[in-house]
Amino acid sequence: MLENLDVDYDGLIPNNVGLNQDARVRRALETWHPGYIDWWKDMGPEGFQDSLVYLRTAVGVDPEGWAKFGFVKMPDYKWGILLAPKVEGRTIPFGHHKGEPAWQDVPGEYRAMLRRLLVIQGDTEPASVEQQRHLGATAPSLYDMRNLFQVNVEEGRHLWAMVYLLQKYFGKDGREEAEELLRRRSGHQDTPRMLGAFNEATPDWLSFFMFTHFTDRDGKMQLAALAQSGFDPLSRTCRFMLTEEAHHMFVGESGVGRIIERTCQAMREAGIGDPTDSERVRALGVIDLPTVQKKINLHFSLTLDLFGNEISTNAANAFNAGLKGRYREDKLTDDHQLLTATYPVLRLRDGVIVREDVPALSALNMRLRDDYVDDCEGGITRWNKLIERNDCAFRLALPHVAFNRRIGEFTSVETDPEGRLLDAASWQARRDAFLPSADDNAYLGSLMRPVHAAGDFAPWIAPPKAGIDNKPGDYEYVKIEA
Ligand SMILES: [Fe+2]
Ligand SMILES: [Fe+2]
Secondary structure, eight states, X not given: OOOTTOOBOSSSSOBSSOGGXXXXXXXXXXXXHHHHHHHHHHHSSTTOTTSEEEEEOOOOSSXXXXXXXXXXEGGGOOOOBOOOOOOTTOBOOSSTTTTSBOBSSOOGGGHXXXXXXXXXXXXXXXXXXXXXXXXXXXXXXXXXXXXXXXXHHHHHHHHHHHHHHHHXXXXXXXXXHHHXXXXXXXXXXXXXXXXXXXXSOOOSHHHHHHIIIIIHXXXXXXXXXXXXXXXXXXXXXXXXXXXXXXXXXXXXHHHHHHHHHHHHHHHHHHTOOOTTOHHHHHHTTSOOHHHHHHHHHHHHHHHHGGGOOSSOHHHHHHHHTTSSOOTTGGGOOSOSSOSSOEEEEEEEETTEEEEEEEEXXXXXXXXXXXXXXXXXXXXXXXXXXXXXXXXXXXXXXXXXXXXXOSSSTTTTOEEOTTOOEEOHHHHHHHHHHHSOOHHHHHHHHHHOOOOOSTTOOOTTSOOOSSOGGGOOTTOOOEESOO
């Protein structure tokens, strides 16, 4: 058998799971592969399938394994199956089975629950590729285009990661689910992706950066909770996926940061002191900060819906079963079973938002969401520092968790971004002040012009501080005509 850190990179499917010794699973994956490539060509990045892209490929799961950069046509990318090293003697960290040896095989009694967790996670990965497929056509630079495609191929690899687990551990059911993952389509009327935010359009690059900042961060939280799983193969898969997810969030946070920087700079040069004077700011061809705030309001609220209902028996069951833990479960110091603990949850009671203590087991979605909100606050703080450094009198903020929600406690009400309840008429009247309006989207759309000269950037975004893989500023990250 291959050792954990050794990757067989020569075959069709690079892997460190010993596929060569596992004929059944290898055959299943090789059978699935052509359908995946068809899906990628149909639904992956549109228009650049023959271009050479400077991509990072994982060839190992140790830190040095990330060092391989090179030009590759996306359909030839080595997707592969990579698990983080096995921790000898690992035990189930939480739930009913806490302290028992971690499962190396699927525990029969939890088979259906585990399969569902894998399918839901797996479904988000190709969904985001589909959502982003038109963005190559309007990339503000070759640097950004390359980052988009890097995110896309890695989401493709995340699909492989879940499909491997389905095919290896779930037999015929798993093979059927793997096929279904290629069949659903983001935003499709009849066969949509499973979760709401993954059926939304990503029409422009500000949306893309917001998506990678906010929605990929949900991915990080979910993967972190699954990385604690008592089902060891899932834990190992997610631990490695988390190293890739970090880059996606970097793309989002730095992308929004570069937009903010460029806007502040243009305002300063033009002597505009009032950042809310959107008309004058837009006349400069940059994105006004109130529009950035509206996009935050939209993407943050859509992403909160991904955490599900605040009070959830499914989440309690998955925790009790030892399948899905809390964020950083291994760093927490309680009983890891939550037999008597409570947790505060925001609820709607007689038209008022109140905080209520509920059994902690039933509030695990809420807890993960709170950890997510804390993580998002960090990003807002860093963006605000950037605005402050540019002497601009504007501050960004996360909207209240009750704002613009379609799932959970606040579905039935509308609030302003501060969380004040609004009646239907006030919401209608003020909606366009809170969320991107048709005009805002049309303006953003008008800015989306491709920039293909190496080292050039669209006028609404600042260049990055450093290149990818320490490349110089004018590096040709994508050779469009290969
Ligand atoms: Fe992912
Ligand atoms: Fe991601």
